[in-house]
Amino acid sequence: xxxxxxxxxxxxxxxLARLLIFSAxxxxxxVADARFDYxxxxxxxxxxxxxxxQRVAAAPASxxxxxxxxxVTHSSLRADNAxxxxxxxxxAASLQQLMALQAENRRLRExxxxxxxxxxxxxxxxxxxxxxxxxxxxxxxxxxxxxxxxAGQPVIDQAGVIGQVTRVYPWLSEITLITDKGQFVPVxxxxxxxxxxLAGTGGDGALDLRFIPLNADYQNGDRLVTxxxxxxxxxxxxxxxxxxxxxxxxxxxxxxxxxxxxxxxxYAHVLIVQGSRELxxxxxxxxxxxxxxxxxxx
Amino acid sequence: MEARAMxxxxxxxxxxxxxxxxxxxxxxxxxxxxxxxxxxxxxxxxALVVLYWCIDQPRRIGFSAAWLLGLxxxxxxxxxxxxxxxAYTILAYAGIVLNRRVRMFAMTPQVLHxxxxxxxxxxxxxxxxxxxxxxxxxxxxxxxxxxxxxxxxVVAVLLKLPQRPRPDPDHVG
Numbered sequence: 001x002x003x004x005x006x007x008x009x010x011x012x013x014x015x016l017a018r019l020l021i022f023s024a025x026x027x028x029x030x031v032a033d034a035r036f037d038y039x040x041x042x043x044x045x046x047x048x049x050x051x052x053x054q055r056v057a058a059a060p061a062s063x064x065x066x067x068x069x070x071x072v073t074h075s076s077l078r079a080d081n082a083x084x085x086x087x088x089x090x091x092a093a094s095l096q097q098l099m100a101l102q103a104e105n106r107r108l109r110e111x112x113x114x115x116x117x118x119x120x121x122x123x124x125x126x127x128x129x130x131x132x133x134x135x136x137x138x139x140x141x142x143x144x145x146x147x148x149x150x151a152g153q154p155v156i157d158q159a160g161v162i163g164q165v166t167r168v169y170p171w172l173s174e175i176t177l178i179t180d181k182g183q184f185v186p187v188x189x190x191x192x193x194x195x196x197x198l199a200g201t202g203g204d205g206a207l208d209l210r211f212i213p214l215n216a217d218y219q220n221g222d223r224l225v226t227x228x229x230x231x232x233x234x235x236x237x238x239x240x241x242x243x244x245x246x247x248x249x250x251x252x253x254x255x256x257x258x259x260x261x262x263x264x265x266x267y268a269h270v271l272i273v274q275g276s277r278e279l280x281x282x283x284x285x286x287x288x289x290x291x292x293x294x295x296x297x298x
Numbered sequence: 299m300e301a302r303a304m305x306x307x308x309x310x311x312x313x314x315x316x317x318x319x320x321x322x323x324x325x326x327x328x329x330x331x332x333x334x335x336x337x338x339x340x341x342x343x344x345a346l347v348v349l350y351w352c353i354d355q356p357r358r359i360g361f362s363a364a365w366l367l368g369l370x371x372x373x374x375x376x377x378x379x380x381x382x383x384x385a386y387t388i389l390a391y392a393g394i395v396l397n398r399r400v401r402m403f404a405m406t407p408q409v410l411h412x413x414x415x416x417x418x419x420x421x422x423x424x425x426x427x428x429x430x431x432x433x434x435x436x437x438x439x440x441x442x443x444x445x446x447x448x449x450x451x452v453v454a455v456l457l458k459l460p461q462r463p464r465p466d467p468d469h470v471g
Contacts, residue, residue: 015360025383027384030379030381030384046372053329057326129329129330133375166376174376181433182431
């Protein structure tokens with residue numbers, strides 16, 4: 001500033017000085033958050049301040065949805081009811097079988113002295129909004145640490161896995177979708193039991209299977225379920241269907257593209273699966289415990 | 299382009315409560331559930347309003363407000379803490395340094411001043427995201443700033459409304 005004010009006007013530090021102070025502060029916060037994860041308390045405090053504004057901003061959409069639910073026609077309600085009754089009947093049969101199978105499974109596992117499989121206890125949550133960030137695929141739902149949501153819990157809808165809780169605030173939590181770049185789901189091919197890692201691409205409705213050998217047995221239409229070897233997703237949840245397999249001799253790995261089974265980009269309600277599986281302790285030479293934390297960040 | 303000076307009018311002093319209200323309203327607009335195409339053309343209302351107040355009232359509003367609002371945006375978007383804070387801080391600096399110059403111009407040249415500043419704001423966020431390992435989201439990422447530039451005249455009129463003196467009913471003329 002070439003025109004500095006006369007000394008009898010007290011204006012505090014010059015804009016340039018303030019710019020440097022606040023930029024340094026921002027840079028410090030950035031580094032502290034990106035590298036060391038120190039700022040969870042500050043983030044929680046800011047989240048509590050923003051929470052009312054977030055709720056107010058999400059209110060119109062949720063009111064519209066409820067109003068639309070109120071004005072459904074009689075015929076569509078009846079059609080829905082008939083369809084659900086049919087589904088219920090079909091499900092009842094398999095549910096009865098499931099109970100018998102669970103009992104049998106428990107006995108067999110006792111015989112084998114194997115660990116119990118997780119019994120999932122889902123909590124329904126309403127999606128408030130998709131994060132307004134073109135760089136990542138995240139949604140924010142209306143259940144948080146006050147409802148016993150913890151970071152790392154898997155999130156599903158009626159068709160399959162949607163993603164994983166990555167950050168928890170008192171009354172909200174943030175879910176990173178499986179389509180986010182940097183989200184990985186360990187999966188298993190339902191047809192032949194091949195294990196693989198499914199990676200998000202950052203685009204809606206497209207997932208990639210990574211590091212698949214050229215001769216691996218994958219076909220279009222194969223269904224992939226979680227294998228459960230990561231300890232995050234319980235085993236057996238449907239995730240995706242193989243939509244395209246490309247094998248070219250010029251490349252080291254086959255290109256396997258999949259589409260998610262769950263409505264990853266369209267939903268109003270999701271289920272957060274609670275209850276963590278107790279995995280056996282990792283081997284002692286576990287060298288990089290920070291790795292999993294880094295991978296969860298957007 | 300011939301830059302004509304804005305006709306000067308004598309305005310009432312702005313109320314601090316009104317500034318606070320507009321900043322909260324901008325935050326609210328940013329937090330609406332935008333999606334799809336709307337997300338791409340959505341202007342960053344907080345950046346727009348912060349820039350407006352920095353140009354119009356550089357003594358009243360400045361770095362601390364810009365920085366705090368940036369932190370709130372980072373929390374609400376679930377992004378890395380501090381990226382919007384840094385971008386808004388630099389935007390506030392540009393607004394405060396350029397305030398005398400921009401206020402001298404008519405509306406169209408003002409818009410031409412504002413759009414590059416908002417684009418720079420986007421670029422800073424983009425640079426931080428790129429450093430953190432994100433991909434380039436495509437050029438439609440910058441669309442919002444042009445929409446914000448188009449909204450600038452509207453914002454300028456709206457935010458000046460409470461400062462206009464009431465017409466005197468006894469005035470004859």
